[in-house]
Amino acid sequence: MKKEDVVSPTVIVFPNPNRTGQLNFRLSVLDTEQQLKGQVLLYDVQGQLVESKLLHNTRELLEVGHLAQGLYHWEVIVDDHVLGRGKVIQY
Numbered sequence: 663m664k665k666e667d668v669v670s671p672t673v674i675v676f677p678n679p680n681r682t683g684q685l686n687f688r689l690s691v692l693d694t695e696q697q698l699k700g701q702v703l704l705y706d707v708q709g710q711l712v713e714s715k716l717l718h719n720t721r722e723l724l725e726v727g728h729l730a731q732g733l734y735h736w737e738v739i740v741d742d743h744v745l746g747r748g749k750v751i752q753y
Contacts, residue, residue, distance in 0.1 A: 673738045673746030681753045683727025687738065689720040689745065700740030704750075707733050726752060 674688040687702055700717040702724055715724050717740065726734075729752050738745040 671740075671745050673748070675736060675748060675750060678749075679751035679753055680726065683725065685724040685726050685736075685750060687717075687722045687724065687736075689717070689722075689738065689740075698740055700738065700745070703737045703739065704729075705735045705737070707735075709735075 672690045674686075674690070676686050676688075678685075685704075689698070698717045698719060702713075702715045702717060702722060703711060704713040704724065704726065706712050712729060712734070713724060713726060715722060717738070731752055734750050734752055735747070736750055737747045
């Protein structure tokens, strides 16, 4: 396999901005048959961990309706590697 044939894993988070109280995480991984061992972490603007969930599938739902309105930072870690980072606005 050539270097240019390797596709990096990606993370899609929606809806953003979020008004539904739920965040959807979709992971695109190289081996869809692999058992995921990871987690989704959600931090407030002060860097405090406010929500986390273990990952077992390439599609996960994170309940965030109890969180205050504002900006949050998310991070997805799989097998001790950061798969993705980003921001989400909670309304």
